[in-house]
Structures are given as structure tokens and as C-alpha cells.
Amino acid sequence: MADRVVVTIGTRKGVFVAEAPKTRRGFKLRGPSGPGVPVYSTLVDTRGKPRIYASSCNPFFGMKILCSTDLGKSFKETKSAPAFPKDDGRALANIWSLEMGDAKNELWCGVEPASLFRSRDGGDSWEMVPGISNHEHARKWEPGAGGLCLHTIVRDGNRVHLGISTGGHYLSEDGGQTFRASNKGVGAGFAPDPYPEFGQCVHKIARHPAAPGRLYMQNHGGWADWTGPGGPRPNIGVLRSDDYGRSWRSIAAGLPTDFGFPIVVHPKDPDTVYVLPLEPGTRTCPGGAPAVWRSENGGGTWSRLGRGLPKKEAYFTVLRDGMTIDGLTNPAVYFGTTTGQLWVGRDGGEKFDLLFDSLPPIHNVKVAVV
Amino acid sequence: MGSAEPRVTIHLTAPLRPYAGGASRLEIEASTLKAALQTLERSQAALYRNICDETGALRRHLNVYVNADNIRDLGGLETTLAAGDVLTFLPAVSGG
Numbered sequence: 001m002a003d004r005v006v007v008t009i010g011t012r013k014g015v016f017v018a019e020a021p022k023t024r025r026g027f028k029l030r031g032p033s034g035p036g037v038p039v040y041s042t043l044v045d046t047r048g049k050p051r052i053y054a055s056s057c058n059p060f061f062g063m064k065i066l067c068s069t070d071l072g073k074s075f076k077e078t079k080s081a082p083a084f085p086k087d088d089g090r091a092l093a094n095i096w097s098l099e100m101g102d103a104k105n106e107l108w109c110g111v112e113p114a115s116l117f118r119s120r121d122g123g124d125s126w127e128m129v130p131g132i133s134n135h136e137h138a139r140k141w142e143p144g145a146g147g148l149c150l151h152t153i154v155r156d157g158n159r160v161h162l163g164i165s166t167g168g169h170y171l172s173e174d175g176g177q178t179f180r181a182s183n184k185g186v187g188a189g190f191a192p193d194p195y196p197e198f199g200q201c202v203h204k205i206a207r208h209p210a211a212p213g214r215l216y217m218q219n220h221g222g223w224a225d226w227t228g229p230g231g232p233r234p235n236i237g238v239l240r241s242d243d244y245g246r247s248w249r250s251i252a253a254g255l256p257t258d259f260g261f262p263i264v265v266h267p268k269d270p271d272t273v274y275v276l277p278l279e280p281g282t283r284t285c286p287g288g289a290p291a292v293w294r295s296e297n298g299g300g301t302w303s304r305l306g307r308g309l310p311k312k313e314a315y316f317t318v319l320r321d322g323m324t325i326d327g328l329t330n331p332a333v334y335f336g337t338t339t340g341q342l343w344v345g346r347d348g349g350e351k352f353d354l355l356f357d358s359l360p361p362i363h364n365v366k367v368a369v370v
Numbered sequence: 371m372g373s374a375e376p377r378v379t380i381h382l383t384a385p386l387r388p389y390a391g392g393a394s395r396l397e398i399e400a401s402t403l404k405a406a407l408q409t410l411e412r413s414q415a416a417l418y419r420n421i422c423d424e425t426g427a428l429r430r431h432l433n434v435y436v437n438a439d440n441i442r443d444l445g446g447l448e449t450t451l452a453a454g455d456v457l458t459f460l461p462a463v464s465g466g
Contacts, residue, residue, distance in 0.1 A: 035385065059430075059431045060385075060429065060431045060432055060461040060462070061385060061386070061420040061421075061429065061432075061461075062419060062420055062423065062429060083419070083424045084424045084425075085424070086424055086425070086426070088424065088425075089425060090424070090425075091423035091424050091425050091427065092423070092424065
């Protein structure tokens with residue numbers, strides 16, 4: 001019986017795991033695990049006996065995948081990490097995304113430089129997915145501030161949505177064999193063409209399993225005052241698709257800024273979506289007063305959720321994988337900051353409490369009920 | 371007839387030992403650093419992946435020493451090795 005909430009926290013200095021009963025009171029922290037190097041991706045694999053995976057992005061000795069079969073009490077390296085073929089010319093620079101596949105022990109992994117890998121044995125061996133890794137656009141993508149990363153993998157049967165910064169949204173409808181750029185309505189503020197075929201700086205894509213045709217995107221916004229070629233591009237930062245990602249439209253009206261990194265969907269309601277707006281220039285909380293913003297009507301209107309959060313002088317950033325939501329009936333929203341705080345917003349984010357206030361800078365937060 | 375290649379020692383710092391079965395030293399025969407790495411690629415694949423990336427390049431934040439000298443002050447990958455030389459792979463002092 002699933003009776004524990006497990007939160008994985010990927011930080012600049014390794015991975016932490018927090019565990020609590022379903023009441024989400026009394027979280028106990030374990031870690032840091034790993035060799036003290038950045039962890040950009042974690043995954044709680046809930047198929048069968050739970051496993052926790054973490055990328056270990058070692059600048060000295062290369063990328064590794066860590067796996068725990070005891071809910072984070074110990075981690076071991078898998079037998080290998082993703083690697084480009086020797087004659088490819090590219091070398092793995094970071095591991096940004098780990099997701100479960102359909103088959104038991106199947107994993108998908110997004111990396112930098114933007115490419116996709118797949119394991120069929122729980123991470124012990126990996127094969128490159130050529131349909132996107134060798135896509136005709138792949139050598140034309142350019143790195144965003146975080147590097148040229150394939151950071152988002154959203155799967156729905158044969159449909160696979162990928163988020164690439166800066167490449168945009170790519171869609172496969174044949175299980176990952178082939179991909180096409182699918183960015184109609186996705187704006188870019190850093191190129192003369194405001195709506196290019198590809199090359200957008202997508203920050204995160206999310207969807208609800210019960211509404212697979214509906215997707216939400218946090219794109220690189222903050223271009224309302226742009227005075228360069230093509231003119232201002234307001235509200236290109238928060239988007240929605242109702243046709244499986246073939247086209248997108250803005251839902252940013254009503255937010256304090258359309259810039260941000262994460263976007264999260266309520267586990268029970270496809271109309272409820274959360275973002276965490278940031279000042280586009282500094283990428284910190286607007287006015288020093290952080291807040292999660294929630295829409296309960298698919299982005300039609302937004303409301304501010306700031307109860308319990310600092311009211312002033314808080315200038316952290318929450319990165320693209322820094323916010324998540326658990327799957328309980330009355331879910332809690334969790335977010336981790338670049339200043340090392342982990343916040344929980346129980347009752348759907350109505351009130352936030354600080355769980356841990358002095359962790360290393362947080363890259364990634366995932367949660368599962370196990 | 372014996373091998374013409376000089377016998378050198380690879381000193382493994384603690385983070386690298388798990389990838390060489392726990393060994394702190396390896397003895398190999400190689401006349402250049404490049405040849406030493408090729409030998410490691412064949413005989414110690416897990417260790418090699420920690421030292422070189424998929425393209426065969428030395429990892430960017432590793433310093434390689436032959437005895438007390440950094441290979442960047444010698445001949446890089448073409449640095450010649452003599453019998454008894456000690457190779458050491460050390461993380462560059464960086465980060466925070």
C-alpha cells in the first residue's frame with residue numbers, strides 16, 4: 001500500500017531524499033548522496049519496487065546515472081551512462097531529464113548537447129534515439145543560458161513531446177522513431193523572426209494524463225518591451241495547446257510576468273495549472289515577493305498563491321525542474337530554490353511552509369507516493 | 371624477446387579506484403601518453419571513460435601529470451614515456 005511521500009531533490013552538491021507519511025508532516029531528509037557534484041535530474045520510478053534515479057553530472061570524471069533501491073538510503077552507479085557513438089563527434093556534457101518508458105525497466109534520458117537516449121534495462125545500457133539526436137535541425141540548435149539541453153520528455157503512447165532549449169518543441173507520433181518541430185504559435189524573442197519553425201527557448205512542458213491533447217508550456221517570455229527587429233512580443237511565455245502540441249496559444253494574460261521556468265499540472269484536474277513567474281531580467285521573484293500562480297480554468301485567469309512565502313526581500317530563482325506536485329487527492333505543491341530552500345504548499349498551494357532552508361542550490365524536485 | 375615498450379605506472383586517486391577494481395596503481399606498457407590511453411581504453415574501459423570522453427579527448431577538467439610535470443608543459447598526448455614514469459590524473463582545482 002502506498003503510504004509514504006518521497007521527494008527527491010537534485011542539488012548542486014548531490015541528491016537528497018525527503019520522506020514523510022501521507023499527511024506530509026515530519027519530512028525526514030537523507031543525503032547528500034553522490035560525489036558532491038551537480039544533479040540536474042531525478043526520477044522516482046514507481047513501477048514495482050520503487051527505485052530512485054539521479055543524474056550525477058561530474059565535471060571532472062563525466063556523467064553517471066545513480067540508482068537507489070532503498071528510497072535514497074544508498075545509491076549505486078548503473079553499469080553505464082548515455083554516451084554518443086565514438087564517431088559522432090559530440091560528447092555528453094550534462095544529463096537533464098530522466099523519465100519512465102512503457103516497458104518495465106525502460107528509461108528515457110534527455111542530455112546536453114540536446115539528444116535523447118533510451119535504456120531497456122534500468123539504466124545499465126543506453127542507445128541513442130537517432131530520430132531526434134540526428135534530426136536535420138540538431139546541428140542548428142543553439143545553447144540557451146543553461147546549455148543546449150533536451151530537458152523535457154512527455155510521453156503518451158506513441159506520442160512523445162520533447163522540450164529543447166533552444167530548439168523548441170518536437171513531436172513524435174510514432175513512438176520516437178521520427179520527430180518534427182511543432183512550434184506553431186510558440187514565439188521567440190531573441191531572433192528577428194518572432195515565430196520561427198524551430199529554435200525557441202522552451203523552458204518546460206507539462207500535461208495531464210487524462211487530457212493528453214492538452215499541453216501547457218513555459219516558454220522563454222519577457223519580450224514585451226523588445227525594441228529590436230520584429231517589435232515587441234508580449235505574452236509569448238506561457239502557452240497552451242489543445243491539439244496534442246501541433247499549435248499553441250498564449251495564456252499569459254493576468255500573470256505579473258510571462259517569464260519563468262517550471263510549469264506543473266494538477267494531478268486530478270487538467271484545467272488547473274501552476275507557474276512561478278520571475279522577473280525576466282534578473283530571473284528572480286517579482287518585487288522580492290515570491291508566489292506561485294495558479295489557474296483553475298486552463299489559463300483563462302490566474303490567482304496568486306503567496307500565503308506563507310516571504311513578503312519581501314526574497315530574490316531566488318526556481319529552475320525548470322524545481323517545482324512539482326504530488327498525486328494525492330488534495331495535492332501539495334513543492335518547489336526548491338537556487339538559494340537552497342524547499343517549500344511545500346499543502347492544499348493545492350493555498351499555504352506554503354518551509355521544509356528545509358539551507359540545502360545547496362536546488363536544480364530539481366520530484367515527488368511520488370510509494 | 372621482451373617488449374620494447376617502456377613499463378610505466380598509473381597512480382589512481384581515490385575517485386578513480388572503483389573503476390579499476392579498487393586498484394591504486396596500474397602497470398602498463400606504453401611509449402606515449404596517447405598509447406597509454408589507448409591501452410586503458412582496451413583493458414580498463416570503465417576507467418578510461420572517466421578520463422576521456424566519447425570523442426577520445428581528455429576530460430576538460432582533468433590535469434594529467436607525468437611524474438611532476440603537467441602534460442601541457444610537455445608534449446600533450448604525444449608526450450613520450452620512459453620506463454618507471456608515473457602517470458597521475460587529477461581533477462583541476464576549480465568550482466566551489
